[in-house]
Amino acid sequence: MTAAFEREVLIRFGHCDPAGIVFFPRYFEMLNAFVEDWFNEGLGVPYAELLGPRRVGLPTVQLQTNFERISRHGERLAQRLWIERVGRSSLSLRVSFDGADGPRVSFGQVLVCTSLETHQSQPFPEDVRAALVRAVQQQQSHQSSEQ
Numbered sequence: 785m786t787a788a789f790e791r792e793v794l795i796r797f798g799h800c801d802p803a804g805i806v807f808f809p810r811y812f813e814m815l816n817a818f819v820e821d822w823f824n825e826g827l828g829v830p831y832a833e834l835l836g837p838r839r840v841g842l843p844t845v846q847l848q849t850n851f852e853r854i855s856r857h858g859e860r861l862a863q864r865l866w867i868e869r870v871g872r873s874s875l876s877l878r879v880s881f882d883g884a885d886g887p888r889v890s891f892g893q894v895l896v897c898t899s900l901e902t903h904q905s906q907p908f909p910e911d912v913r914a915a916l917v918r919a920v921q922q923q924q925s926h927q928s929s930e931q
């Protein structure tokens with residue numbers, strides 16, 4: 785299944801514990817950076833602009849995590865993101881970080897669009913919704929061409 789967004793990440797010294805493997809909370813930091821980059825590069829929606837001048841938040845309200853294998857300093861992981869569902873004010877994603885030997889960690893994540901003024905949920909802004917709909921359509925188009 786073709787991902788909606790994909791990139792490679794290098795496991796750095798700062799990601800690792802004294803045993804030389806990724807300290808599990810660092811995966812959550814990598815996930816957050818990956819989703820932010822997806823908004824910037826994959827959707828063309830400047831994440832800093834959303835949070836800054838536009839005052840639109842995208843907090844994680846649900847996160848499921850499966851740790852499959854360890855990752856070591858110096859390895860490269862393929863990070864992949866799939867859109868599972870786009871709602872009025874929420875977004876469900878599936879994300880995996882894979883090494884040459886298979887999955888290292890996978891996530892099921894739900895983000896909710898909120899106002900940073902009231903901290904209440906709100907519908908996605910029209911440009912964000914349009915970018916999400918385009919990404920879903922591209923993901924579906926790639927999947928049907930693979931079949």
